[in-house]
Amino acid sequence: MFILNETRVDPNRGRAALRQFYADASSHRYALHLTDTAELLRHILFLRDMNAGVFPIHPDIPASTAHDMAVTAGCDRIVTAEGLTNLPQTSPIGRGGVLVQMSSGTTGAPKVITRTWAQISVEVASYAVSFKEAQAMTPVIACPVSHSYGLIAGVLVALHRGHTPVVIDTLNPKFILRRLREVTRPLLYTSPAMLHTLAQLLPAEETLYAAMTSGTVLPEPWFVCIRARTTHLFQQYGCSEAGCIAINPDLRQAADIGYPLPHLEVDTGGTAQAPQMIHVRADGSEIRTGDLGYRRPDGMLVFAARQDDVIDVAGLNVYPQDVEQAALAQPGVEDALAFGIDDPMAGGRVALLIAGAGADPAAIRKGLQTRLAPYQQPGVIEQVGTLPRQANGKISRREVAKHFARQGVQAEMRA
Template identity: 55%
Template sequence: MIRIDGRLYDRAYFDETSSRIAAQVGLGAGESGRYAVCFGDTPEWLSFFFAIRKAGASVLPIHPGTPYAAARKLAITANCDRLFYDSLTAEVLEAREEPPGPGRLLHMSSGTTGAAKCIARSWDEIGREVESYVATFREPEGMTPVIACPTTHSYGLICGILVALKRGQVPVIVETANPKYLLKILRETERPLLYSSPAILHTLSRLLPEGEMLHAAMTSGTLLPDPWFMQIRARSERLFQQYGCSESGCIAINPDVRAAGDMGFVLPHLKASAGTGADDTGEIVVQTEGGVPIHTRDLGYRREGGMLVFVSRMDDMINVSGLNVYPGDVEDAVMAMPAVTDAVAFRKADRFAGERVALLYSASQPIAPQDIREWCARHLAPHQLPMEMIQVAEIPRQANGKISRRDVAARHMAGEFLAAQAGVAS
């Protein structure tokens, strides 16, 4: 059973709807098609998903807010042979011929550290991930998962819905992004465990009345800035964190987060290597059972007890005259300044130093770049100081809540932020 925006859909509903959809679109056992699905109706989308998985075919879930042209482009990039766009009438696409293989869950990587690409994971791989997740992460067994993130994303679909169903729980799906409505649902739910984005968790932590706490929350997808982390941690009875990548799914889970960078303990169906300490960081490399090594392009290290610690994305690191600058360190310093609400640091080419730090920041009131510079000079080393600072109304984030520094840097180079905030840059 699954509860979606207040309505309960039982197993009979999904069995009947899945069978109807399978018959209508010609899904039979042993089907090898690659279906791109973009549905605004969540119960129907999930029914279609269950039908495709049962038939052993492949599916590319597409966020329901995606325009048709963009959805079609995604479907073609993922080499899908049919696109279902808010309709059970398929648009046939000219897919490249591929050798037969097992059905897969397809999704596009976020593109935060390079061009987005299609990731294909077999249903057996997804099953092993779910089993490992359930067997290892025992804390939520008496909780009700509340999924306030897209069910077309692996975080909501696998870790939220499939894990809950494996545990015999009834997941609660909240489709609106309205934080006040989400709070209402959490208050009405027995021992809720909230799966959502860091941005939503931060908003909720600020909306909660004095004395009220979130029962439990899971954060994933991006490193929490220290000011956000401290606020969310203070307003959550239990705070969990998970870390993963597109190619392997969930890699590690932290059942009691006490520091933003502590990603957790590696799930038993995987192996992971990294640096040996804070002064000896290395790339986090993951290996599945019998699989090839997966290079995450993330820097981190393992503590003696096994805790996996994230430091920075390798592609985000800024090299200033041969000295490494981690953007998160700059962002944490800036966001500790009163009135600053969000920030993103990114690289900018410099003819003398090679690269310099540039910064976008948002605030509850106008703050002059000179004031930002003076604040940073008291909290950062000289090579870490932003050389250009621009105040914006809102930091640009992707649909999944992540920040793509590559995208921010490209838009800055194109003059987008300067044009929007004339005279703000220093």
């Protein structure tokens, strides 16, 4: 059972009709583009049990785009509210037995990722046994179940534990807060941006009981706000190819992304002074996450930067978070973003965007001289109203750098 908003739903209802609808399901890969969340979950759970191929597509994606995504993902059938449609596929690849997802595309073109239901079952069991703090909590899933975060970590782990998850498919923060107040020991799964919004909306005397964040390391201003308004704050870290990799059962530092799950081998070979690529080994395969980090002696995995975001200044690596943390320690700075720009002399140079009505770029430049090495010093410090964060709190440093290059920032560099 699960609850959608305020209505209890039996996912086994109508299974006889689904058996007729999905004839020979295990030999097909189905794209599901359904606007009814209860129906979407019923179809996913049924097709999982039939060992079919499943590609859930977010309902807000236009129908024509969803069709093209389904073809790209190797689906030979697409299911919508109008029914089932065959799709043109000529390659002889096996189509059943997998969950299909698209990578986020934050650092490049989205990729088609397939994982078997057997692999996901191992992940679910490992997640449940490792994350003991949540055993007595009720999952409240206020994020899309078409995404692995809401579907696997939220719904499938809850059902594995015998819990009745509460799925919320509205973005109305006041409704989410009301439902959290009505649930016993709620554990909220939602986006960093929604978590930040909820923390700001809470009355002074109230806190969130428990919350999980995922998808990006929380920006420091958001982390400070959320941590102060949440009794139990958790973080999970993962990637599309491996699923959830690590869980932090008591988030006290935003970059502490968690202890690796026991079914995975996770290594970096790095140190705090020289972080290295985070490698994950699962089912005999090695996955390069594209993230740099290191392991502390207690086993905690610590995030340093995306490899693509590291700024090469005359052969020396500058990690954007180091510059941002130094900037956030300056008076008046409420948010900060560091990224690389071209420099004909050094190859690369640091640029820094700051947000905050009381921030003074000249004073910040002076303050950074005592906190950063010379090669880490920003060549450009620009004050903006707000940083260009996506809905999940992420920022594409690559896109920001391109934008500022078009604005001629390189010509304005000043020491």
